Amino acid sequence: MEFFKNHIWQILIVLNYTVALSAVLTILLKKVNPTKALSYIIGLLALPFLGLLIYYLFGQEYRKNKIFSRKQVLNQSTIKRIQNELELDAKEINVVDDLLDQKSKVIPLLYNNEKSKLTINNDIKLIKNGDEKFKLLFKDIEDAEHHIHLEYFIIKDDKIGTELLNLLCKKASEGLEIRIAIDDVGSSITSKMKRKLKDCGIEMYPFMPVRFSNSTGKMNYRDHRKIVVIDGKIGYVGGVNVSDAYVNANNDRYWRDTHVRIVGEAVKQLQILFFTTWDFVSGDELKISKAYFPEHNCKENIPLQIAASGPDTDWSNIMEAIFVAITNADDHVYITTPYFIPNSEIVTALQVLARSNKEVKIIVPKTSDSWIAEYATNSYLEMLLEAGVEVYQYTKGFIHAKTMVVDGVFCTVGTTNMDYRSFNINFEVNALIYNKNISSELTEFFNDDLKHCEKLQLKSWQARSKRTKLIEAVARLMAPIL
Known part of the structure; x- marks a missing residue:
């Protein structure tokens, strides 16, 4: 014991570098991106203890481990049928090719990578800044009749967040299905508000909850998406999270952002994407019916693809x-x-x-x-x-x-x-x-x-x-x- 007391730091350093060298070997064998691998290796070797902590929290490759499975959703018959319905015929594809020339190379790339279908019948509204987004979003939520799905990196129950969540409670009391997926690192909702949402019948789950006892790489892979799907007919996507900063409510710093509102076929892709996240965060084997993919009456013809990426995709x-x-x-x-x-x-x-x-x-x-x-x-x-x-x-x-x-x-x-x-x-x-x-x-x-x-x-x-x-x-x- 006296030896350990007198040489505690030397022993800890030896243990640190024993574990660090093991981690370096793991990084090399995994064939990680060279730049990323070098960053981790330098950190492990140059920063005793701190390097191990950083690697413990951020260094694991969940993409390789395939823990983000989407088969439960994508194998359901309703989803397969919707995917087939989104297939374009040769004439429609040629119209887009003539418009885009070389830019149309993106279309087959995303299809071959991720089966992301090009959709034609869409109406698009570009949205500048959060205040405009929430005016449109609140109106669409007020008019909702069947379900409202939200997936956000940041939801805070500050002024704008509380207004949104209270409106969702109101719609839940009218019998609508409401599901919310929030990132556990980015979002901040009080226990009081969480109880209120639960009492209202709203289902809400955090994405990869982070607890230091079992966090490991969970702090690294986050759900950075901002998706809303209303009645399967209207979709929102873009940079605007749910927080007062995004509507310039604090007046301490102007926040400039861009979002988009979509009506039409592409909303079905957003819906499928939401369900893959919901299946992961909730653990429920939700039976997906055609009611979540209703027919739309969009008369516009704006070609659009929804591109998704993350640890659940084989390609970036x-x-x-x-x-x-x-x-x-x-x-x-x-x-x-x-x-x-x-x-x-x-x-x-x-x-x-x-x-x-x-x-x-x-x-x-x-x-x-x-x-x-x-x-x-x-x-x-x-x-x-x-x-x-x-x-x-x-x-x-x-x-x-x-x-x-x-x-x-x-x-x-x-x-x-x-x-x-x-x-x-x-x-x-x-x-x-x-x-x-x-x-x-x-x-x-x-x-x-x-x-x-x-x-x-x-x-x-x-x-x-x-x-x-x-x-x-x-x-x-x-x-x-x-």
Whole structure:
């Protein structure tokens, strides 16, 4: 015992590196992304104890373990029938091909990756900021007749959240089925409100509850989606969570975001996606009936695909769709993202496009809501500027929109940031819209945001202090695990 007391730190260090080396061997054998693997290995070897804690909390590969099974939902006869009904004939596909030219390569990619069907009969409304979204959403909820499904990364029972949850209680009292899936890390709802929701007959489950006794990698893989499906006819998706910050209620910082309201065939895809999450969080073997997929009366014809990715998919579907869209651009690409911490494929695609004399513009926040994400983002900007990419920093407040427009014919709005976490770790969802009018409107959003931006100049950006560049380099090293 005296020996252990006198050599406790040496013993702990030996134990630390014994476990750390075992973890390093596991990382190497799993063939993890080299950049991510190197980040973990450096952390394990250079940061005694802390490196092990980070790897314990964030390092497990649930995608490989396949614990997120969707077979219970996708094998149900109703879902199979709906999927078959969404198949387009050759004539309809040719119409989209003629409109998009090379951009139509995204369509078969998503179908082959994830059986994501292209739908034609859709009506789309782009939504700027949370206050506009909640006005529309509350009206749609008031008019709901059968069911309301919500899946959110963040729901807080602050002012706007309480208003939403109280409205849902009201609709539950009218006999509607209401289901809510919330991320356990992102959301914050009081016990009092949870009891009220339960007493109202609302079913709500957290996504991968985090408790330190059994959390392990659960803190890493989060449900970052924002989905609402109302009566199987109306769907919402985009960047706006349920919190006062998103409706600029706090008046301390302007919050700029983009969302989309969908009516038509694509809502069926959102519904199926919600059911896959619901099956996982609830553990219930819910019998999915045709009542959740009613006929719609949409007369508009806006082609749309719902792209989903996460640990339950074999491929990084949304990242690959973005990559294909960028590499096939003929004129311009406009990107808005709150976090720009991309993989090398996206960086190279943007650099090559800009050096090919195509117009590439990116908007990022000047001041982020995360200092480490801000420094990591800034570490990538110089190489973009050197290639001719135009980089703008949003100064009016915090820009949280996740959008891209390509050549004025294709655009995407969703939950996916241009970062490693969204591409490979979190559950995400984007609406991919193949339409000139919607793309033009989203371009107007982009140009309006440019009025509140500072354009970066290469020489002045290169003049940043060595201290700043060092912090950026360290933050970038941590980027794969942010």
